[in-house]
Amino acid sequence: MNRYTTLKQLGDGTYGSVLMGKSNESGELVAIKRMKRKFYSWEECMNLREVKSLKKLSHANVVKLKEVIRENDHLYFVFEYMKENLYQLMKDRNKLFPESVIRNIVYQILQGLSFIHKHGFFHRDMKPENLLCMGPELVKIADFGLAREIRSRPPYTDYVSTRWYRAPEVLLRSSSYSSPIDVWAVGCIMAELYTLRPLFPGTSEVDEIFKICQVLGTVKKTDWPEGYQLASAMNFRFPQCVPTDLRTLIPNASSEAVALMKDMLQWDPKKRPTAVQVLRYPYFQVGQVLGPPAQHPEQHKPPVRTAQPADLRPLSLCRSDQQSKADQAQSRTRHQPLQQIPLPQQSSGRNGPDPDTDSVTFVKLPIVFPFILLGNFVTAAVQGK
Template identity: 60%
Template sequence: MERYKVIEELGDGTCGSVFKALNLETNEIVAIKKMKRKFYVWEECINLREVKSLRKLNHPNIVKLKEVVRENHELFFIFEYMECNLYQVMQGRQIPFSEAEIRNLMSQVLQGLAYMHKNGYFHRDLKPENLLVTDDVIKIADFGLAREVTSVPPYTDYVSTRWYRAPEVLLQSLTYTPAIDMWAIGAILAELFTLNPLFPGESETDQIYKICNVLGTPDYATWPEGMYLSQSLNFSFVQVKPANLSELIPQASPDALDLIMHLCAWDPQKRPTAEQSLHHPFFNVGMLHTFPFLASDGLEETPNQAEPEPKLELNLWDFGTASDDCYLGLTLGIKPSVSDLGVVPKISHICEYDFIGTQGMLLDSEFQGYSGTSTAFWPLLTLACSSSAVPVSSSLQSSYLRNGSQAMNPPIGVGESSEFAIAAMQSNSFDRHSLGLAISLPFHQGRV
């Protein structure tokens, strides 16, 4: 460790102390975390959760572990240096963050979290102190409690700081999922607007009481697993009605409030994943949601046969709040691989369609200079109609893994009490064309 010169102590925690230091060989400023316990075998060091996870994770919004040093039975982690944490930033604010600033910060955190979950880890201790900030860049840090998504329960019931702890953990569930990270994200998002914690409980019991005061009392309809957990602990929820979130967080837009409510859902299976959250309208301000997309008269198709064909990506999500007035979002995105912008659709349209007695949406695209028209059909099945008429298979990636198996989210689409239910997306029919299109439609009782 003689290569490093300590400049100042940045903080002291249960497991270790953090110092700002200078690398004398490179003149680089780094952060050094000195662990408090002794390590007598190198294998102990490399098997630490923080080391194992950070060695596998490489993302712009996850703090970088540069080096691990064991010297005289003492263990040191050498990290990239960040100026401060999000808690310190909030404490130093004289005025609230603008929504654009909050959007920028949270989109970065969600990108890092989505990468982490995709690569098999969940954090379990997300809080403002563990989000490091330099200028307008924010990174997830402190992976001491990180676990693999596929690790075998039971898990410890003491994870994360109480104010950001999910209700299933407060009720001592031993089989929780990465959805506990999403709860913490919702609480942090709310705090960025008010600069005060949303659920400032003084004990675990008081924490649940604080949550009830905001979300209202859960029941078997909203969170059946929670009812069984509370019964096993002989715990009774206080009976209160949900608060008006717009009064608690008056600075937040309706989209922001909607995202907070989804992230802080009682039932972990109803919380969106980090990837799904990034598609929420809160993060899509200013994006084009018009239809149709028409070719300019002066453009002609001049395809380059030597280049690979464009790749089409489909995403479907639902962030509706009312059972009879759901928001259906459909995005068709292109990974550009054709340099000539002359390849454009001649006409596209979407309409209601009746196919052998089944109402649905017909998406049609025709391209200049290309023979034939390609269409895709998504049936909208009435509840009286047998769903076996149309093959249904999930088109969305599983949100979480539990005990090595998939813990599926509830269906994404029209609410169950709605007149119509939407079948899962069928195979891509646009595999031969280049298409650029974005649609956001309110979905009301069978109307498109």
Template identity: 75%
Template sequence: MNRYAALRQLGDGTYGSVILSRCLESGELVAIKKMKRKFYSWEECMNLREVKSLKKLNHANVIKLKEVIRENDHLYFVFEYMKENLYQLMKERTRLFPESAVRNIMFQILQGLAFIHKHGFFHRDMKPENLLCMGPELVKIADFGLAREIRSRPPYTDYVSTRWYRAPEVLLRSTIYSSPIDQWAVGCIMAELYTLRPLFPGSSEVDTIFKICQVLGTPKKNDWPEGYQLATTMSFRWPQCVPTSLRSLIPSASTEAIQLMRDLLQWDPKKRPAASQALRYPYFHVGQVLGTPQQLQEQSRPLPQPPPQPQPPAQPQPPQLRPVPPPQPPQPPQPHLSPARPLQQIQPPPNLAYPQQQQQPLSELHKRPIRPGADADRVPQTRFPLICDKGLQSQVSNTAALAQMTQCIHVQRIMYYATWKSSRSSSQVGASSYLSSPTKSTPGLRPRPPVQPVHGRTDWSAKYGHR
């Protein structure tokens, strides 16, 4: 103990006193708990429940046991230092906690309790005085002097925990109980955090049961038959009380908070949710970041980025030569084209009458195929573009009119060609001989006129003359 310097006393209890000390080597503040009982062997010290449990429990919301020292038959526990407990924190408040602070405190209590239960222990003395804190941001469960292993065999003592936070099965002096008694105490602590007043401040065990009945109502025999058996064993008569709504007692609590407290404060221990189940209640799923300050800092810290990989030095690229395009042959001069004349619309013959139909989109024609003959009467009246001889365009509104229009234009083309042919034949000599049938030797070509000999010589200018 000469490595620690005592500063002041933090508290005094039934089993020991707590002294604030400083480590002379590191300068760290610690809380040293000195046991009033004397221990004469290390084996006796190691068999203590507090030592057994704290050796196995290492959690952010469970007080950390740094060292165990036995000196002059006195036993000392060296704990990490916490500024205050939850009872002192509530006592110093002048106004109620905001629900966000209550939610964060309850989240840390249930996190630590779930860890304790998971590792086979239950606390048996959950109360605000045994919840050490550094402000409302950090809460840790302490004082495992009454802790027991869940797998240990009953009977247990019926006098455990402070009376205001004692479960009804313990108040009725049951010797068979387990971790649900911690869940009941957590429900009482949660209600006290909202109101800063204890929920069941009974002056005795019977008075505490009466106060529980005034809030929760008298339990029915079908809801908790074991409780009625315990009451019969100790000759206790249940008071007939009507339940009081938790909403009226805790008006600052939300609907989700009332639901969690109501489930934690069930008469039947089997109906109370475990600590791990309580953490999944909607009360904690509101988007608020919960946990210890270190956990909040880790959650808000951005993920580390991988270091950039060194890039290999760039290799010099050889100069790229552009391919020389092959020489292009000279293009012949393009003839000068006169600008195109505007299109003129052909007027249909006066004897054709086209019904005025509303134009429909072409997509309507492709919905189903049209069978010839059978569907002729169901052909939609649609305008079709018609390209004529000189690029002229008109609109036709009916299938029958389309056929007549095409025949009319064809007749006009024949008449136009006959007129052009007659005018050309009259302007050229010997043109009628060009219309004779082609010879067998030169199929598809017109024969040349016969060559006339002139005085025994061939008239080559007539044979190979220009046309």
């Protein structure tokens, strides 16, 4: 770690600390994640999902893991520097994004997601905080701590992802979900980009389903029999709601945008288009130049380096910003939902923390760096879920 100078600590969470650093050789800014758990062998390190997935993923819209270092039994991830995340970008806006900007953001998210799915992984925690930005022009998917291989065998844990972006099959505790849960989340994010307000801001898992029903309408048993089986298994009855036209909720979206969001937000995961199919929708066929700006071409990615010096002192941690958690909590409170309709505020009966994100995420930081950021960025990467 003597190749890097630490500039400041950005956050501290259950599983690790994140620091902003600078390469002594090149002067390049980086984000460094120092895991709190000790690792006594390289085999332990290489089995982490973050490492296993990112070693295989090199794309302009996927954040880069530059280096993995184990030193004195401490594990460090070195990531490329990104200025902010999509949540921060939306929170700081004082006016709505033009549709051309939204189209380019969504296009880049889907380009990265289709690449991830093509290479056999699904993300499981797609949300604005895990989409890193250099302004609205460049967007990259981050935080692969919950990623799973598509070919891996169920059952999977149902206790994943941030609630507001959680697909119905996960809310209903399916154990055999797959990549369509990421497409659902992108649909939620796209709607939020238009309104700067979350589409389904549930206060619990049950309330989340109520919010979805209020927008999409109650799903018919013939349209999603598997969903009714899942609901029956957990003694849940769908509330009877009529759908709300997305054009009413998102009046600044074009008809092509509304059509795309409707398809991504299908109750039945089998009816959602894949990320590759979404990219072929008329919404993107408008003659607009889409993708990362010319000044940010994807460079050839060298192999992830691993280093294990013998007797170097571990990276010292700087004083953390004690206000970050409180400030972000306050800003999220100001991030009001689209609708203020009184709903049953039942608990799902699940144990564990239940804020606007559940147990897999912790604190929202005002600035986020590659998928490790400890807030809503340090996920259960070290857990064997």
